[in-house]
Amino acid sequence: MNARIFFFVLVAGLFALGLSQTIQRHMAFDIPWMPGETRTIWNIDAKIDFEADGQEVIASLTTPKAQAGYLQLSQNAASPGYGLSFLEEGNAPQAQWTIREATGKQTLYYNVQFLADAKSTDQPIDEMPPLLDLQYDPAGQTAGAEIINDALKTSADAFSFTRELLKVLNAEQTSQNVSLVLNEDSSKTDLLISLLNKAKIPSKKVGALYLEDGRRRQHLQPLVEVFQEKDGVITSRLFDADSVQAVDRSNLLLWDQSGTALLELTGARNSKVSFSMIQQEQPALAAIMQKAENEHLFNFSIHSLPVEDQSLFKGILMIPLGVLIVVIMRVLVGLKTSGTFMPVLIAMAFIQTSLLTGLVGFILLVAVGLFIRSYLSHLNLLLVSRISTVIIMVILLIAMFGVLSYKLGLTEGLKITFFPMIILSWTIERMSVLWEEEGAKEVMLQGGGSLAVAVLAYFTMSNEVTRHLMFNFIGLQFVVMALVLLLGSYTGYRLLELRRFKPLADKE
Amino acid sequence: MVFCSPFKLRSKGIMGMNQRNSGYIGRYNPRKLYPLVDNKLKTKIIAREANVTTPALLGVISMQAEVEGVETYIKDTPGFVIKPAKGSGGKGILVITKIENGRYFKPNGSEESLSEIKRHVTDILAGLFSLGGSADVAVVEGLIQFDNAFDGFSFEGVPDVRVIVFKGFPVMAMMRLSTAASDGKANLHQGAVGVGIDITTGKALHAVQFDMPVKYHPDTNKELALLEVPKWERLIYLASSCYEMSGMGYLGTDMVLDRDLGPMLLELNARPGLAIQIANGEGILPRLKLVESLGDDHGMTVEERIAFSKENFSQ
Numbered sequence: 035m036n037a038r039i040f041f042f043v044l045v046a047g048l049f050a051l052g053l054s055q056t057i058q059r060h061m062a063f064d065i066p067w068m069p070g071e072t073r074t075i076w077n078i079d080a081k082i083d084f085e086a087d088g089q090e091v092i093a094s095l096t097t098p099k100a101q102a103g104y105l106q107l108s109q110n111a112a113s114p115g116y117g118l119s120f121l122e123e124g125n126a127p128q129a130q131w132t133i134r135e136a137t138g139k140q141t142l143y144y145n146v147q148f149l150a151d152a153k154s155t156d157q158p159i160d161e162m163p164p165l166l167d168l169q170y171d172p173a174g175q176t177a178g179a180e181i182i183n184d185a186l187k188t189s190a191d192a193f194s195f196t197r198e199l200l201k202v203l204n205a206e207q208t209s210q211n212v213s214l215v216l217n218e219d220s221s222k223t224d225l226l227i228s229l230l231n232k233a234k235i236p237s238k239k240v241g242a243l244y245l246e247d248g249r250r251r252q253h254l255q256p257l258v259e260v261f262q263e264k265d266g267v268i269t270s271r272l273f274d275a276d277s278v279q280a281v282d283r284s285n286l287l288l289w290d291q292s293g294t295a296l297l298e299l300t301g302a303r304n305s306k307v308s309f310s311m312i313q314q315e316q317p318a319l320a321a322i323m324q325k326a327e328n329e330h331l332f333n334f335s336i337h338s339l340p341v342e343d344q345s346l347f348k349g350i351l352m353i354p355l356g357v358l359i360v361v362i363m364r365v366l367v368g369l370k371t372s373g374t375f376m377p378v379l380i381a382m383a384f385i386q387t388s389l390l391t392g393l394v395g396f397i398l399l400v401a402v403g404l405f406i407r408s409y410l411s412h413l414n415l416l417l418v419s420r421i422s423t424v425i426i427m428v429i430l431l432i433a434m435f436g437v438l439s440y441k442l443g444l445t446e447g448l449k450i451t452f453f454p455m456i457i458l459s460w461t462i463e464r465m466s467v468l469w470e471e472e473g474a475k476e477v478m479l480q481g482g483g484s485l486a487v488a489v490l491a492y493f494t495m496s497n498e499v500t501r502h503l504m505f506n507f508i509g510l511q512f513v514v515m516a517l518v519l520l521l522g523s524y525t526g527y528r529l530l531e532l533r534r535f536k537p538l539a540d541k542e
Numbered sequence: 543m544v545f546c547s548p549f550k551l552r553s554k555g556i557m558g559m560n561q562r563n564s565g566y567i568g569r570y571n572p573r574k575l576y577p578l579v580d581n582k583l584k585t586k587i588i589a590r591e592a593n594v595t596t597p598a599l600l601g602v603i604s605m606q607a608e609v610e611g612v613e614t615y616i617k618d619t620p621g622f623v624i625k626p627a628k629g630s631g632g633k634g635i636l637v638i639t640k641i642e643n644g645r646y647f648k649p650n651g652s653e654e655s656l657s658e659i660k661r662h663v664t665d666i667l668a669g670l671f672s673l674g675g676s677a678d679v680a681v682v683e684g685l686i687q688f689d690n691a692f693d694g695f696s697f698e699g700v701p702d703v704r705v706i707v708f709k710g711f712p713v714m715a716m717m718r719l720s721t722a723a724s725d726g727k728a729n730l731h732q733g734a735v736g737v738g739i740d741i742t743t744g745k746a747l748h749a750v751q752f753d754m755p756v757k758y759h760p761d762t763n764k765e766l767a768l769l770e771v772p773k774w775e776r777l778i779y780l781a782s783s784c785y786e787m788s789g790m791g792y793l794g795t796d797m798v799l800d801r802d803l804g805p806m807l808l809e810l811n812a813r814p815g816l817a818i819q820i821a822n823g824e825g826i827l828p829r830l831k832l833v834e835s836l837g838d839d840h841g842m843t844v845e846e847r848i849a850f851s852k853e854n855f856s857q
Contacts, residue, residue: 365560471633472732525561527552531816532545534753535556538820539546 041523045516052512059507064153069502072315074150075107076245076287081143082297084305086136091301093131094121095144096241096292104287105154107147116142125160126292140302148287159268162236162261163293166227177214182233192235192262193271199229200278222275223256236261240272241290247313254289254296254309257281349382351504354514356381356491361521363487368528371484372464379457380484381491386452389492393485395435395450396458400481402431403462404469411466425459555825557816562792566830570709570791571812578788579810583627583681585788592787594780595806597623597798598684609663612682613656616641621685624659626666626678634671636662639685686806689799691772697721697761702728703739703771703797703805705778706814706826710785711847712778713829713855715739716821717769721751722761730817735759737766738822742856744774748823755823777805782844782851784810822857829855 059065082095097120100106109129111118116131129144185198202212203222216225223239230237238261241254261270272281272288289309290296299305356378363369371377384392406427410420432455436448461484469477494500504510527535551558557566578584589596600622601615616622616638625635638654640647646654665671666680692701699720706714716736723733730736735756738747746769749756758765771777781795784807794814797805819826832854842850 368559523564525558525565527548527556527558528560529545531558532548532551535551535820536544536546537750537754538556538823538825539550539554541823 041519045519048512048516048519052509052514052516055509055512056507059509064151065506067503069498070317072317075314075316076104076148076150076311077145077314078148078243078245078287078309078311079143079145081141081308081310082305083139083141083308084299084302086138086140086302088137089135089301091131091133091136091140092299093142093302093305094298095129095131095142095307096290096294096296097127097129097144097146098148098287098289099127099157099291100154101288102156102283103150103152103154104148105151107149109144109146111145112143126290128292136301159261159270162263162268163238165234165236166231177211178229178232181211181215182229186233191264192260195233195235196226196230196237196258196260196271196273197278199226200273200275203275204278221256223258226258226273226275230258230260238293240288240293241296242272243287243289243309243311245285245287245311245313247311250308250310252309252311253307257288259291348501348505349385351508351511352495352501353378353382354511354518355494355500355504358514358518359491359494360487361518363483363490365521365524366528368530369483369487370480371487372461372468372480373457373484376457376461377484377487378491379454380488381495383453384488384492385496387449388446389489391446391449392453392492393489395453396485398435399428399431399450399453399458400462400465403428403458404466407462407466408469411470421459421463424462425455428455428459428462551825555827555829555831556819557825557827557830559816561827562816566708566792567813571793572789575789576812579790579793579812581627582625582629582809583679585807585810586681588787589784589807592783594783594787595803597686597800597806597808600682600684602679602681603663603667604679606664606667609660609667612660612663615682616646616659619684623683623685624663624666625681625683626671627681628672628676628678629666630672634662634666637685686798687801689772689801691770691799692719694762694764695719695759695766695769697759699724699728699734700798702808703777703799704811704814704818705781705795705797706818707781707785707793707795708830708833709791710782710842710844711833712741712782712851713833714818714822714824714826715741715744715778715781716818717746717771719759719766721759723751730815730821735766736817736821737769738818738824739771740856741778742852744771744777746770747857748821750817750820753817753820772799773804778848778851779844780805780807782848786844824857 060067080095082093084093097109098104098106109120111129111131113131115136116133119130119132121128121130131142181199181202185195185202189195189198202209203216203226205212208216215229216222227237227239238259240257240259242257243252243254256275258273258275259270260273261268263269272283274281297305297307357375360371360375360377364371364374380392380396383396386392387395403424407424410423415423432450432453435450439446439450440448465477465481468480578588583602586596586599590599600619601612603609603612619641621637621639621641623635623637626633629635636654636659637649638646638659639649644656646656646659648654663680666678669677672678686700688700695701695717696719701717701719703715703717705712716738718728718730719735719737720728721733721735728734730750733752735749735751737749739745740747746767749766751760756766777797777799781797784793784795785791788810790810790812792812792814794811796808796811798808799805
């Protein structure tokens with residue numbers, strides 16, 4: 035009895051192991067359940083134009099980092115003659131171009147690919163940006179203080195304070211205080227930042243890019259990020275100085291989070307940065323592979339093998355499913371097959387040849403093979419040499435069918451070479467012996483059974499969904515193993531026995 | 543409905559193939575004892591040691607050099623059978639029923655010359671009839687003189703009695719009668735008639751062909767209900783004692799009846815089929831369960847086991 039309990043624990047363990055590994059892979063690496071799923075990739079170009087003064091030029095472009103909703107896949111830059119390096123300085127990464135001497139109009143390109151990824155999150159904020167002492171027009175000093183005082187009264191924390199400020203700044207009828215502080219040179223964004231700084235609330239300017247497919251010559255939209263520390267945790271929120279509404283972060287890529295400048299340029303003038311972008315739909319798996327390449331997450335998986343070996347495994351990993359079909363058909367249904375796992379091998383050949391060609395080829399080969407084999411049985415040969423003769427015969431037949439179908443213009447027929455010849459020879463041998471011992475009926479029964487199981491295994495093994503699942507989730511192998519073990523302990527009736535014993539059950 | 547409910551089958555105690563394989567054959571038949579059963583010569587030797595009657599062993603030819611001497615075994619017999627020890631499905635069995643002045647005749651009257659007999663023995667040695675083509679030995683046996691009690695019940699072939707012996711208890715029996723459809727063979731799936739035999743009396747209970755009930759033999763039209771196995775006591779005793787002899791817990795014993803020598807063991811089967819349930823019109827499971835409930839230490843002799851079976855398993 036203990037052995038029985040151990041067995042079920044083993045099966046349950048395998049099942050749980052397989053299932054949890056599968057789910058873990060789905061959760062952690064984002065591998066989709068279905069093969070057809072696509073993911074959105076944003077391909078964004080930044081174009082930098084400037085006029086060089088004829089001396090050394092250093093151009094540093096602030097580049098985006100991974101953030102909520104977007105994951106960086108790759109970045110590169112095109113800029114003939116320039117030295118290029120990607121820097122990770124401070125809190126924002128940079129792309130830096132350098133050249134000893136340049137004159138006239140220069141154009142630099144920076145390209146980055148982002149994967150739209152709902153699971154990606156903002157990086158935690160380590161420190162608040164420093165408070166700045168920004169001066170505005172002395173005339174506005176008192177007006178500014180008044181705005182701050184009013185907003186302080188009607189707010190509870192940094193975020194609600196900012197909202198109160200925005201209400202005042204964006205009111206339909208501009209108040210006197212606002213018109214005093216708002217002069218023509220400075221934008222509302224700058225004003226908001228200086229007001230916040232006066233109120234000792236840390237904030238910084240963020241350049242955001244609205245993502246829309248096929249847009250060109252876009253510019254960054256200035257936003258204000260407001261920080262607040264509560265219980266030692268720093269949180270931040272984005273505000274748009276021109277609107278009271280909360281900032282909608284869908285389709286919004288925060289490009290410049292440096293808080294200083296998008297482009298730092300020495301040795302040049304008249305710089306301009308513009309953006310263009312396209313949206314690409316990529317198969318989810320390919321997108322994830324690309325992501326994984328950066329992260330080295332897939333190290334312990336089949337994906338780390340060379341592509342050629344991967345495709346080999348693609349076939350091998352399907353075999354357990356074929357085997358499962360055989361077990362089900364034999365144990366649960368009670369179909370007779372000639373050779374236990376021959377149907378799986380035939381099914382694998384069918385995958386190479388396509389089903390119809392495979393079926394026709396198989397039946398043709400076995401039929402002709404049986405016919406010739408019936409002559410061999412008159413010769414009373416020993417088994418080994420008889421099988422060897424059948425193997426040579428099968429090879430000749432395959433060659434003959436191949437040439438014949440080619441001459442007739444049926445190139446499909448050439449696929450017949452994919453059949454495993456030794457297996458085919460054994461099939462012919464078994465069927466022939468069966469014919470002599472049990473008659474043609476039994477041959478049809480077992481041959482038909484084998485073909486039926488093979489076709490079923492073919493459909494299971496060639497199915498896109500199962501191929502995708504078995505290849506990407508190694509854990510499913512354990513699940514199949516658990517199922518096979520479980521079926522091995524099944525002692526109930528087979529489907530065909532229900533028919534066989536029907537007269538007995540109906541008695542009385 | 544083509545299918546019946548599995549619960550109905552379960553309630554009738556009918557055993558399926560999966561249960562037979564894992565619950566009985568796998569559990570009660572030790573793998574290492576299989577050769578004793580699969581090799582007819584080994585079966586014969588252990589049967590002789592256990593005083594179980596088998597057809598007379600005239601000789602064994604195990605090497606090519608001995609083939610020339612085959613005549614010494616068969617010269618002075620009224621008839622003989624040459625079979626491969628590891629043959630299956632009745633292949634390679636040569637039956638000579640009449641010998642006259644050095645000429646040999648098969649049951650259908652055609653003559654077989656001595657050189658043809660020698661070639662047949664050579665074929666057996668080469669493994670032509672054994673599973674997997676492995677080398678084999680040829681067994682020469684005395685001819686069984688079939689009992690007249692079965693006249694008209696069998697067409698062309700050998701009528702035999704299959705008794706399922708479970709842990710030494712005879713649990714179910716049937717007679718297998720060959721028909722024209724089965725081509726003289728006694729295999730039920732090839733069309734032989736199976737007749738369930740009562741464990742107590744040796745009388746016919748119920749008959750089937752191709753899993754469907756029949757009342758008359760399809761070729762001879764003899765009423766199958768009239769069938770009664772003579773010397774039943776002796777037969778059931780021999781069958782039951784095959785348990786001690788072979789060590790197999792779940793065993794199919796194939797018995798034949800000789801006119802003069804009575805019941806004898808023809809061969810043993812470690813994987814007996816399920817058709818016996820259909821022939822008996824009853825599931826075998828309740829009987830197996832009853833025997834299992836006795837445990838291993840009941841200490842019953844062969845006679846006591848037979849008495850137990852007669853008391854519990856008769857219909």
